[in-house]
Amino acid sequence: MEKLEEQIAHLQRTVDELSDVVARQETEIALLTRRVQMLMEREAQREADGGGGMVIGDERPPHY
Template sequence: MQHLEEQIAHLTRTVDELSDVIARQQTELDRLTHRVQMLFEREATRSQEGTGGVIFGDERPPHY
């Protein structure tokens, strides 16, 4: 009986730890989702303004 109680206590602790991990991951996912949404909005604004050109490393600047 004591062995079962120890197993239940161990499993309860493990479930609590996993719950904390999932909560932290959800917070991180929410933060990253918000950042991606901001980037999409910024890129959409650039596309509308016509200032979203791609610059390549080997491309000469226009003043040359």
């Protein structure tokens, strides 16, 4: 019986630790999701403003 109680205590501690890890990951994922959304909005605004002088593929730059 004592061995089972030790195993249960160990499993409970492991579950608690994993729960903490998942909670931290959830917070970090939410933060990263907001940052990605902000970057996407910023890039969309930059494209809408006519900026974004990136050369894509074999496209010649305007000074040629």
